Amino acid sequence: MMDWTTSHYRYLARQLSRHTLLYTEMVTTGALIHGDTARFLRHDPTEYPLALQLGGSNPQELAHCANLAEQYGFDEVNLNVGCPSDRVQNNMIGACLMAHPDKVAEGVQAMIAATSLPVTVKHRIGIDGRESWDDLCEFIEKVSEAGCRTFIVHARIAVLEGLSPKENRDIPPLKYDWVYRLKARYPHLEIIINGGIKTFAECREHLEHTDGVMLGREAYHNPWLLAGVDTEFFGRPMPISSRHDALRAVLPFIQSELDRGVYLSHISRHLMGLFHGQPGGRQFRRYISENAHKPGSGIEVIEQAMAKVPEPAGATIVPA
Structure with missing residues (x-):
């Protein structure tokens, strides 16, 4: 979700659900240590609960960044061992690390020693060349022995040779039963x-077999889905x-971002899915696409785009 789950998207998501745990886009340890640390870790307090997702493999660097996560107020620090991008593979980041469970374990152990925050790992069920059930269990066992108790499992392998990141989201078959089997085999782990x-129906089915569900691209492209989460899964009213x-509710935040020099187009692209499937939704997206990039574009572009979508007179139905 690099370049997607930025603070601009997360602020919108938090208006829709107060209780969903949000994740940052993956930030590499190198960017945090050698780049503009404050910029990469900047977020609004309203985004909590919020996890920082790291990409890296050097234990000392991971430990340093885990400590930064605590200093900046994050609620969790997550190590990404699932991203199949060529950009990160070349630096021993992401899914290629599944071939090196000992290295992942070493990094996790260093992170746990450096912070009081929960340290979690997001990974695939395998990669090309290490895609057997035994390989997956070896990975889980070594990393859990290092102290990790929460594993977020993307139920596909990552094909690192021959498939693009986009193809890796679609072509390798989903094996949800493998994730169910992990929970059955390791009941002490989350x-x-x-x-x-x-859909919520799919979420409910998965929760019969696992401890939680992570939504990625669906929650981005159709963010209104999140508006039903608090009622459906937390027993709380819709916010x-x-x-x-x-x-x-997002407009004051947008204005504050504009006031500090952020271009409207950098913010508005994360709002495009809000009226997904609604009458006027296409006109909303088109108006923003045609106007947000223009010099001097301000909050009025969003207001005028919103005016193109008929406002419902009664209660809005939340997708189930």
Whole structure:
């Protein structure tokens, strides 16, 4: 979800659900240590609960960044061992680390020693060349022995040779039963399932077999889905009554970002899915696409785009 789950998207997501745990986009340890640390870790307190997702393999660097996560107020620090991008493979980051469970364990152990925050790992069920059930169990056992208690499992292998990151999200078949088997084999661990999940009905089915569900691209492209989460899974009332109210709640934040020099187009691209499937939704997206990039574009572009979507007179139905 690099370049997707930025603070601009997360602020919107938090208007829709107060209780969902949100994750940052993956940030490499090198960027945090050698780049603009404050910029990479910047977030609004309203985003909590919030996990920082790290990419890296050097134990000392991972430990340093885990400590930074605590200093900056994050609620969890997550090590990404699932990203199949060529950019990160070349630096021993992401899914290629599944071939090196001892190295992952060493990094996790260093992170746990450096912070009081929960340290979690997100990974695939395997990679090309290490895609057997025994390989997966070896990975889980070595990393859990290092102290990790929560594994977020994308139920596909990652094919590192021959498939693009996009193809890796679609072509390798989903094997949800493998994630179920992990929970059955390691009941003392928290196993959270991820990959291709789009509806609450699917979430409920997965929760019969696992401890949690992570939604990725569906929650980005159709963020209104999150508006039903608090009621459906936490027994709490919906925090917002309509898409229009959600967007209105984001406007002051957008203005504050504009005031500090952020271009509107860098913010507005994360709002495009809010009216997904609604009358006027296409006009909303088109108006923003045609106007947000123009010099001097401000909050009025969002307001005028929103006006193109008819506002419901009654209660808004939340997708189930």
